[in-house]
Structures are given as structure tokens and as C-alpha cells.
Amino acid sequence: MSSVALNLGIEALLAAQTALDTVGHNVANANTPGYSRQSVLLRAGPSMRLGNNLVGNGVRAMDIVSVRDLLVDRRILTQRSAIARLDALSSGLSDVESLLGEPGEGSLSSMISGFFSGVSRLSANPGDTVLRRDALVAGSDMAERFRSLYAGLETLRGDAAARVDAQVERVNQLTDSIATMNRAIGATEIDGSTANDLRDERDELLRDLADVVDVAVVEREDGTVAVTTRGQVLVSGTRNFEMEGETSIAQGVTLRIHGSTQELEPHGGSLGGLYAQVRSVLPERLQKLDDLARSFVHEINKAHSTGVPGTGPFRSLESTHALHDVDEDGAYDDELLAMAGLPFPVQDGALLVNMTDRVTGAVETVRIEIDAEETTVGDLVSQLNAIPQLTAVVEGNGQLSLRAAEGFGFDFAARSYPSSGAVGGSAVAITGQFGGDAAADFTFRPRSSGDVGATPDLLVDVFDQNGDRIATLDVGAGYVPGSELELGNGLKASFGLGTITNADSFELHAATDGDTADVLAALGLNTLFTGTGASDIGVSERILTDPRLFAASATGADGDGGALSDILAVSEASLEALGGSSPIQYVGGLVAGVGFDRASAELAMETEQLLHDGLVAQRDARSAVNVDEELVDMLRFQQSYQAAAQFIQVVNGLNDELMRLL
């Protein structure tokens, strides 16, 4: 019986040692991230049969188990991935916001406004060279801002791509460690025990991995875990599969698991956030900025290209955008104009070429029809060359050169043409700038016959293309030949001495746009802005050098700023390429979009953080070490043992003494 009693004591001591070891372990790891509180499973030892009696065999520590909830642990992983992704996204969007710097003095919207303000001031005095230079400098500053923003966004994208590489490296380190831990856990648990600390360590690695990329974790019977991301295996048993990143200019970065041909698109974790930045967030912003710059260049250039510079009609002009020999047959002529590699579209319409005799001031307007599906480069060049006193050549580098004969000049203003003609024997002259909403054709038709300025009630009706009479001009008795009569919409007509009959007529074409085919903007002829997007937008060096070349006039007349009105109209125009927004509205939308996305990401992150904290609290309620609790337990043991030890000393002393006495 005494040996049984001794065994009881040894078992108890061993059990207590295990329990206290566990308490100490818990306390020592109270601050270890991811540590799960361990507890000792105590079981009564198997009873021993002595004769007819079953005798208890004390207490035994059966196992040390981690107090954990696997479901909560897995959900925490998911939350951590979501938070890390949103954090990376929010951080990236915050960088974009800082870069945009809206609203602010140097912001893009203020630069665009500055350019239009400069043009507006110039429109009050179009001939003022200082105002011309101011407007051009404002345009140049705005272009510089476009370029710096684009470069800044490109840099952010490059930085994010580099960080993706670093995160890929981190994923590979972690999956390697997890595979190693799998090996160690498998080896330790082969005897049926539980490798709690190794599992805690592996869980911590899994949490670290979830911070980097969204993962799904499945535990197997042998204690190892399989880790996948977006359906592709990262860890299986004791083996990890490396993630590989490939950086390219087009896509930024492409991810794959080694040996897999399927592209990996991480969604969660910091890698997911950075990947989204590289693949969508920043490219979208770059595209929007580029769209804005491109639309800006195109619209302003369309307005400017039909204007007349302060130096008057051009003697020569060279396109800034080269035509391309798309079929590589060594010739440009056979290329369709709309498909000749020009950066901006050519559409169906007409180009007006006004040839001015510099000596007489007489203007001859020629209309060149453009059919986007039929007109070739050769057709255009031929029609240009068909204009008297004008030579058109496609240079070897694809640039189109126009040159007027000596004493002549040309422009592409929206003039009414012909500017002169005759009704019967009376010479007709048309002046003024047509202010109608759309191009119109007018027909002058006398009601009766007679002599201009002499025959009473000699009336000339003017009909529009619909046959509606828009004006009736009294050129009979009382009319002073050569004096101007109002046609409406800014046009005036004067009649010279002569006889007219009701069988005579005169056709007048009133244009609102000298280039409805947009061929000038596509070719870069008489354009204000160079470049085709945010990365290369700039003000024409030719115009910057000589501000008189700023085509402010719609007619070439002194003090006329008609073309500036067209440029100013762009500031508030609803541009189709910008989804119906004006440039300023589009910038506002771009900035607000970034701000909204960032705020949304931060709000979502707060929500996810709350969920995460709730899950952690739930986990900690089960798993975390409460140091106070553990210490109180230990203190109670310590005090009890100290008291017991003192009394036992006395008991033993007294018993020793009594034995000696007996």
C-alpha cells in the first residue's frame, strides 16, 4: 500500500509540474503575438486492483492543449487580408491625392483656369503682344502640370510595382517557413501528441501571410496545412510553391505560381492592394489624365487651327503630326486619310482653304470635301495643289507642307464664300463673320428687274437652304450702291451699280467652322498644342517663339478675336470624349473620384478593422493569456506552499522530538 501511496505522490508531483510549467509558459508568452493559451488536461490515473479493491492512482497530465477556435482563427486571416489590402489601397490613393494637390495654386484645375483666364484677357485686346505671351505662358505652365502629374503617377505605379516584387519575395519566405513548420509539426505529432507551440508559430506565419495575400488554409489529418490563394496552391504538406512576378510596361506586373501558366490575380492583403494599384487604380487615373489632356489638345487645336494669326494668312505651314505609310509600300498617297496613322481622328466634313491676294486683299475660298472612308492622302494633296497659288507636298518624313505663291497667303478660317460675286450686272460683296449656329447656304434672288440704286422698289430676297426667306434687301431707288445691307447673323451684302433681273441669282455659303473634318487638328496644321496626351502635351515652340502666330482671329481682321471665343468655348463645352463633362468638370471628377475611393477604402478599412477586432476579442476570450489570472494562480500556490512548508517543518520537528522521547 505504501508503494501505491508513493506513486500517488509522484503522479501528483508530475501533474503539478506540468500544470505549473504550462502556467509559466503561458505567462512567459503572454506578449508573444499569436500565442494561444495552453491548458493541462488532468485525468484521474487508472485504478489499480489490490485484492478485491480498486485503488485510485492519483492524477495525471494527459495532454497540453492550445485553447483555440479554428473557425475564428480562419476568419481572422480573412479579415487581416481585407484590412491589409484596403490599407495599401488607401495609402496608394492618398499618394495620388497628394500628387493631384487639389485644390491648390499649382493644381491642374487652377492651371487650366489660368490658361482660359489668359485667353479671356487676350480676347479683350487680341493684338496685345504681352497678353498673347501671358496666355501662351499660362498654356505652357498648364502643359507642364499635365506632364508632371503624368510622370508622378507613372512613378507611383513603378514604386507600387517594385513593392509588389518585395511582397512576392515576402510571400515566398513565409510559405517556405510554413512548409518547414509543417514538416516539424508532422514529425512531432506522429506519436499522437500536439505540437502546440509549433502550431502557434505556424499560425503566426499564416497570419503574416494573410497580411500579404488572401489565403485559404486547410488543415490535414497529419497536422500539416495546405495554403492556397485564389485557387492556386502556395503550400502543400512540406513543399511550398514559389510566386513569381514579371514586370512589364504594358501591364505593370504579372504574377504566377511557379510551374503554372495561369495568371494569379491576388485580391487581398498588401499584395492585393498593391496589385490593384498597379493594374487598375493607377492605370485608370493615368488614362483619365491622358484622356483629359488628349481632349484638351484636340479641342483647343480644332478651334485654333481655323484661326488666323496676328501676322495674317500663312505663307507656309508644316504639319506637326506625320502621316504614316501604313501599308509600307513606300508611298503616303494611297493611305486613307482617316487611317494614315494620325493621332487624332479625321471625319466626314469639309476643309475651307482661303487664299488671300496680299496686294489686293481679295480672298478666294475653296472647299475640299473629306470622306473619312474614301479620301486618301493623295486626294487631299491633289485638291490642295488644285488651289491656285498653293503647293502641297508630303515630305519624306510624312509631314505635310503647304506653301503659298509669292504675294499670296492662306488660312482655314470659317469665312462666307464667295466673298464677292454678281447678281446679274451688279457686283455683290459679302462682309462680316457669320454668327449662325450651323453652316448655311443662302440664295439671293431679285423679285423684279431694274437698276440698282435707281429703280423704285427693286427688292432682292435672300432664302436659306430650306427655302425660307431670311431677308429682303431694298437695292432700288434711294439705295447707295456699294453700301452694306444687313443679312442677319453678322453678314452684310453690298451691291454695285448695274442691272438685275428676276432671273438672276447669287449663292452664298456661310460657314461656322473652317474644318468640319478636323483634318487640321489631326495633321497638326496651325495647332496651338503639340503632343497627343498628358505625357507629351506642350505649347507649339513656333508660337511660343513668336506670339503673333497665336491664331486669335477668325477673319484676319485687325482686333478680331473670334478664334479666341472658340477656344474659350472649350472651357465650358460638354466634351464627348470626357463623357459629356467640360475639362474643369472632368478634373473635378478625377479628383473627387480619387478622394471618394480613398475615403471609401478608409471607411471599409474601419469596418473591417472593427470586425477583425471583434474576432480577435472572441479569440482572446478563449485563447489569450490573462497574465493577472495566471499570476494570481501562481501566487496562491506559492502562499499555500510556503504556509504548508512552515507547518510541516514544525510537525516533523515535533514528531522527531516525540519519537526521541518515546
Add this chain to the structure above:
Amino acid sequence: MNLQNLVHALEGNLQAELAGKDVQIALLERQERAIAAHDPGALESAARELQSELQREIERAEKRARILALLSQALGLPPHPRIAEIVQALEARNALGLRLAAKRAELRVRCAEALRRGRRLNVLVRAHASLVEEAFGRFLGPDPSGVPLGRGALVDAEA
């Protein structure tokens, strides 16, 4: 007090001591069970009861010392005799020492049992106490002063 009364007093004292030893052994058993069950409350409670029992034992020991002093004087024995010597001296005179001898033998057995349990418990308690000390050590780390924890070391309140 005559010799007869002194012998009866000693018998009564040994009888009380036998009962005390039973209580003591029971309390030692309770403490051992408390340790096995990791129940510091039960250990503390048993220890407190043991403290009261020890107080009574000390009182019995003092009374016994007085009785033995008088008996040694009455029997002409040297001071501080062992009970075995008293029994031997009484047996030499008459049959007065027979019951006393039986009580002495019985008490020796109980005392040996209490002593065994006490020593065993002492080992257990010390072993457990050292484990607790070790657990504290793991939590708090080594004390730079080198003074063992819980033995009067002053704790720097600012530390």
C-alpha cells in the same frame, strides 16, 4: 501528586497525543490531496487547521514535560528521561507500567506514520514551491539584485 496519579496523567497525555496524531495524519493527507488536485484553497485550509492542531500538541508536550519531570523525581531517574525509561522503572516496581507501555507502543506507530507523511509532504511541498518559483522566474526574468523572489526582497516601485 503521588506516583499513581502521575502515571495516570502520563497515560492520559499519551492518549490525547494518539488522538492528536490521528488528526495530524488526516490533515497531512488532506494537504497531499490538495496538492494533487492543484487546489491552493484546500491546501491553505488544511494548513490552518494543522496550525491549531500543532498549538494543541505543543501544549500537550509542555504538560508532558512537567509530568515526566515529576515522574523522574519520584522514580529517582536522571532529569529528562525517555518514556521507555519511565516504563522500565515502573515495571521494575510493579504492574503500573503495562498500560503505559501499550500506549507508548501505539503512539510510536502513529508518530512514525505522521513523521513519514510529514517528510513526504515536505518533499512535495518544496518541489511544488520550487516549480512556482521557476514559473515566476520565467515571467519576471532574473532579478538583477540576485535576491530570491518572495523572501523579503524589496521591489523598486519605479522599476
